[in-house]
Amino acid sequence: MVVTRFAPSPTGYLHIGGARTALFCWLLARHTGGTMILRIEDTDQKRNTPTATAQVIEDLRWLGIDWDEGPQVEGPNGPYFQSQRLDIYKKYTQQLLDKGKAYYCFDTPQELNEMRDSAQKEKRNFLYPRPEKFPDEADVEQARAEGRPVVIRCCMPNEEITVSDIVRGEVKFGAGEFSDFIIQKSDGYPTYHFACVVDDELMKVTHVIRGQEHLMNTPCHIALQRALDFGTPNYAHMSVTISEGGGKLSKRERGKALKKAIKEKPELDKDELASIGKVAIDELEKFLKGKAQIEQENITILAEHLGVHLPEINIVDFFQSGYLPEAMVNFISLLGWSTGDDREIMEIDELIKAFDVTRFAKTNSLFDRKKLLSFNTEHMKMVDKDVLVRHFKKYLAAVNSPMKDAEDGMLKTILTINEGTKTLEAVEQKSRFLFLVDDAIEYDEKAVKKVLLKGDGLAMLQIVRDRLGALEELTEQAIENMLRGLAEEKEVGLGKVAQPLRVAICGNTVSPPIFNSIELLGKETALKRIDITLSRFRNR
Numbered sequence: 122m123v124v125t126r127f128a129p130s131p132t133g134y135l136h137i138g139g140a141r142t143a144l145f146c147w148l149l150a151r152h153t154g155g156t157m158i159l160r161i162e163d164t165d166q167k168r169n170t171p172t173a174t175a176q177v178i179e180d181l182r183w184l185g186i187d188w189d190e191g192p193q194v195e196g197p198n199g200p201y202f203q204s205q206r207l208d209i210y211k212k213y214t215q216q217l218l219d220k221g222k223a224y225y226c227f228d229t230p231q232e233l234n235e236m237r238d239s240a241q242k243e244k245r246n247f248l249y250p251r252p253e254k255f256p257d258e259a260d261v262e263q264a265r266a267e268g269r270p271v272v273i274r275c276c277m278p279n280e281e282i283t284v285s286d287i288v289r290g291e292v293k294f295g296a297g298e299f300s301d302f303i304i305q306k307s308d309g310y311p312t313y314h315f316a317c318v319v320d321d322e323l324m325k326v327t328h329v330i331r332g333q334e335h336l337m338n339t340p341c342h343i344a345l346q347r348a349l350d351f352g353t354p355n356y357a358h359m360s361v362t363i364s365e366g367g368g369k370l371s372k373r374e375r376g377k378a379l380k381k382a383i384k385e386k387p388e389l390d391k392d393e394l395a396s397i398g399k400v401a402i403d404e405l406e407k408f409l410k411g412k413a414q415i416e417q418e419n420i421t422i423l424a425e426h427l428g429v430h431l432p433e434i435n436i437v438d439f440f441q442s443g444y445l446p447e448a449m450v451n452f453i454s455l456l457g458w459s460t461g462d463d464r465e466i467m468e469i470d471e472l473i474k475a476f477d478v479t480r481f482a483k484t485n486s487l488f489d490r491k492k493l494l495s496f497n498t499e500h501m502k503m504v505d506k507d508v509l510v511r512h513f514k515k516y517l518a519a520v521n522s523p524m525k526d527a528e529d530g531m532l533k534t535i536l537t538i539n540e541g542t543k544t545l546e547a548v549e550q551k552s553r554f555l556f557l558v559d560d561a562i563e564y565d566e567k568a569v570k571k572v573l574l575k576g577d578g579l580a581m582l583q584i585v586r587d588r589l590g591a592l593e594e595l596t597e598q599a600i601e602n603m604l605r606g607l608a609e610e611k612e613v614g615l616g617k618v619a620q621p622l623r624v625a626i627c628g629n630t631v632s633p634p635i636f637n638s639i640e641l642l643g644k645e646t647a648l649k650r651i652d653i654t655l656s657r658f659r660n661r
Contacts, residue, residue: 123155124327127181127188128317130162131174133417134435137370137488138332138362139177140184141453145330145359147186148454148476158324159191161202162317164310169204180436183515184446185469190324198324203316210311213319213349214273214304222348223275223304224255227264248300249274270307275315275345277301282340287357288481294340302341318342322351328478330357357478360457361485370488372417375431379420380409382429389427398423432490443516443546444493445509448500452493456486466499498543509536516545523556524549531641538637554627555641559649564657565629572620572630573658581611582621586651589622595644601636625654 125146129139150157159181163169178192190196200206217223226249228236240247251274256264264271277299284292304315311319321329336358346353364370383389391409395402398419407413424431433439439449451467459482460467460475467475501509510532517525517532524532535555539548554562572578588603608618619635626647632638639647 123153126158128160132168135180152476159188227269273305274301443544448497538633562628
């Protein structure tokens with residue numbers, strides 16, 4: 122039976138690359154009727170956070186990627202947090218020590234740096250100098266007493282290692298290319314290399330799907346597998362996903378976007394920005410000069426303050442920008458993989474049926490944001506309306522929209538009249554005016570000048586107000602008949618009549634169809650907003 126695993130390190134939120142790995146592991150398990158395991162690789166005690174773990178799990182759930190074993194599910198091969206498996210790892214490190222295939226080391230960081238510098242000066246590859254006699258327990262105790270770091274290294278065999286890879290075929294690594302590597306850190310926790318090899322064996326993982334950057338780690342993993350008499354799973358190292366700028370898709374793109382926005386506004390008070398962003402002024406200055414990075418949380422705070430839209434990188438970013446999980450899954454599935462035919466827009470059942478690990482691409486894939494937006498637009502039309510309402514409600518709650526308490530029937534109506542809109546964010550922005558108190562409407566200055574103050578915009582708004590007030594029954598059809606009739610009477614296009622009304626009720630020129638908008642808003646509220654607008658701008 123096929124067993125796959127997704128094993129994130131909870132040092133940050135779920136990146137689009139991690140989501141792609143999780144999706145492919147899930148698709149393979151579902152296509153073959155196999156098992157998908159979620160394993161949390163939380164052995165980096167300095168960088169792991171419970172918040173990141175919770176967000177990764179939530180993001181996977183949102184995408185519809187479930188697991189057969191792992192946190193919140195459990196199973197026969199737990200625990201599924203590596204920090205809870207330390208006794209297991211110690212058993213296998215001791216086994217390697219006893220077999221003479223691993224040994225203790227006590228080098229300080231300074232001593233290791235000196236070794237590397239020496240190798241660099243001599244223009245040779247740095248290989249850790251394996252001692253002729255391995256330290257014993259007495260040496261370990263003495264080293265600890267002296268305050269030296271105690272780690273364990275695995276003996277790397279001096280032989281060629283071939284990686285059989287589903288994507289890249291046979292990849293050979295020559296003898297002497299790899300140094301003896303650390304398998305247990307000085308804090309007693311295993312390294313990624315060691316823990317993942319032990320867990321893959323004990324959890325009976327048959328297929329390891331991961332990014333191309335891990336290919337160079339695989340010879341070390343194979344060496345460990347041989348030293349421990351473990352089997353070797355099938356490996357598939359996927360190509361890199363690059364951004365439209367040509368580099369690897371990275372969270373640093375968010376920092377670049379913020380930096381650009383701040384530099385385009387030299388009038389901004391930097392001290393005030395630092396205070397708002399909760400960073401020291403010298404940190405902000407270094408960030409703007411490209412000499413340092415600031416935390417993603419601070420970048421988000423500053424972007425929200427400045428009204429800057431940051432490029433989405435993590436899955437939660439796409440959720441908060443109003444993308445659908447169905448569209449994300451469809452789009453991500455085609456980053457470095459194809460069905461072998463011309464299909465692109467697909468539902469999840471089609472993806473599961475079509476999935477084939479031999480169809481991974483060797484070349485890099487492009488993260489085309491315009492294409493993703495196109496996918497989302499199509500899925501907005503395809504998804505069942507009740508499902509779409511559920512997605513919309515979750516989105517509205519997450520962004521604390523004034524629409525968040527609206528009833529399902531109202532939300533379904535809003536989604537229906539906004540059909541063709543590209544994202545849930547766009548639907549919310551176009552429709553939020555329906556849920557604002559009348560004096561909370563913010564007027565777009567450009568819309569006011571272009572529509573109300575130019576020509577006879579205010580005069581036309583007054584006529585619309587009178588006729589709207591005279592309607593006996595406020596229905597979509599009655600509103601349409603009134604507005605179209607007025608346009609014909611004045612011999613102008615419908616926009617000359619409708620746009621002043623639109624600015625009056627929502628503050629700008631973007632809303633759902635005006636007939637639907639007025640019907641949903643109601644006569645009393647519509648008339649009140651028109652009166653507020655006329656009063657505010659009549660004397661300008």
